[in-house]
Amino acid sequence: MIYLGLIALGLVLVVLVATDGTSRIGGVIEPDQLAGLAWGGTILALVVAGFWRQFRGGMGENLRALLIWALLGLACVVAYSYRDQFQGVGARVMGELRPGTASIGPGGAVTITRRRDGPFAVDAEVNGRGQSFTFDTGASAVVLTAENAAALGIRPNERDFTTRVATANGVTYAAPIYLDSIRIGPITERRVPAMVSRPGDLSDNLLGQTFLSRLPSYEVRGDRLILQGR
Known part of the structure; x- marks a missing residue:
């Protein structure tokens, strides 16, 4: 050569x-x-x-x-x-291993796997910080427990608990607030009306209709909760 x-x-x-x-x-x-x-x-x-x-x-x-x-x-x-397909498979595996983790599907749909004890636990970010919610179509609003709200720096005064609500423990009052953002996977909603429960009234945050009603659609298929973003 x-x-x-x-x-x-x-x-x-x-x-x-x-x-x-x-x-x-x-x-x-x-x-x-x-x-x-x-x-x-x-x-x-x-x-x-x-x-x-x-x-x-x-x-x-x-x-x-x-x-x-x-x-x-x-x-x-x-x-x-095939990076998109591999990402989808990885997200589904994580959803199986960690119920509540958002699995991203076609069109930006988010799938949540039901946890073993029955209800859907949904991992979200509220005002940029992680929070876990129980999916509840019967709740008229997103509700934070007093303890979780305090962790986000939200501490309503006693006089702010003016909204009458029904819970599993009976009738109580909650404080109406606005959350800057709620993010689940790629789905983000801003200025979401919500409520803070009195201390001891709730054990879990509730993902209610003030968030769910903003979505184009949501449905439950067996042990899968599917949220469709805009």
């Missing part, structure tokens, strides 16, 4: 000497461009020849390494081509 490169370089030199250096060679390429190509081609031939000599010295091992790198490259191309 080195000899071929040297022969090619010699031919280029002959052509350059035979021309006057002012006109294009063959009417296509300038003499200085041809000289640059010849020089670059010679360097490339020397580099390739060196690698080939080393490669040929351990042909079997080098071929195996080359095959491994080719397979790794192919795997990267396949993974990139």
Whole structure:
């Protein structure tokens, strides 16, 4: 390969000497461009020849390494081509392992897997901080427990508990508030009306209608809760 490169370089030199250096060679390429190509081609031939000599010295091992790198490259191309499908599979696996985790499907739909004790637990971000909710279509509003609201820096005064609500423990009063944002997977709703329960009245946050009614759709299919964002 080195000899071929040297022969090619010699031919280029002959052509350059035979021309006057002012006109294009063959009417296509300038003499200085041809000289640059010849020089670059010679360097490339020397580099390739060196690698080939080393490669040929351990042909079997080098071929195996080359095959491994080719397979790794192919795997990267396949993974990139099907990245959306792989992300969906990974999200579904996480949903099975951690009920409440948002699994993102086609069109941005969010799927939540029912937890073992029955209700749907939904992991969300409220005002940018993590909170867990119980999915409750019977709740007219999103409701935070007093303890979880305090963790978000929301501490209503006693006089703010003015809204009469019915709970499993009977009739009580809650404090109406607005939440800056509620985010579940890619679904984000802002300025969501909500309520804070009195201390001890609720054990879990409730994901109620002031959030759910904003969605284009939501439904329960077996042990899957599917939320469709806008």
